[in-house]
Amino acid sequence: MSGDVERLGxxxxxxxxxVFAYGLIGARTSGTLRTKAARAFDAHRARRDQLRTLITARGGxxxxAEASYSLPLVPSTPADxxxxxxxxxxxxxxxxxxLVAADDAALRKYAALAMQEAVARSYALRPAVGTAFPGMPGAASPAPSPASPPASPSTPTGG
Structure with missing residues (x-):
């Protein structure tokens, strides 16, 4: 099980x-974005505490936490x-x-749920984009108005 403890670590x-990053995000945002950041902060703290318990229960x-973490960017705008x-x-x-590769089936399920939550949070933060599923047609183009004459083919006539 030491492999599982390492994965949990x-x-x-x-x-x-x-937790560190969302603390920073929450401090630099307001409104709906700050509310979402606060929820994410709480969710990550809860996962952190659960992981500590899981590691301890397995003898690890x-x-x-580090005092500070190097982040890819320090947000100065809502988009950042x-x-x-x-x-x-x-x-x-x-x-x-x-962690999905853990020996313990309960840990695999835990990891899968944590991944699902992370992906859901990620997409909830992004601006809505109306793209079609791969292989599906995109948005239909508007139909011509009935008052418009149909486009005439530009086929040469005569012969």
Whole structure:
């Protein structure tokens, strides 16, 4: 099970960094974005605490958080804050991906749910984009108005 403890430790390290980053995001945003950041902060703290318990229960010693973390960017605009949050959630998905290979089926389920939450948070933060599923047609073009004459083919006539 030491492999599982190591995988849990990697997920814990990522959660520590996420808590730090969302604290910064929350301090630099307002309104709806700040509310979403606060919810994400709370969710990552809860996961962090659960991971600490899981590591301890398996005989491991959970790592403490660093005093500070190097972030890919320090948000100065709402768009920067969203970009950072999406990067964090993408990183969380990657951190839990390794835990999906755990020996313990309960840990695999835990990791899958954590990944699902991270992806859902990531997409909830992004601006809505109306793209079609791969292989599906895009948005239909508007139909010509009935008052408009039909376009005439430009086929040469005569012969």
């Amino acid at each position: 990697k997920a814990l390290a990522a959660e520590h960094a996420a 010693r959970p790592a403490e 804050a969203v970009r950072l949050a999406v990067q964090i959630e993408t990183g969380m998905t990657a951190a839990y991906l390794e």
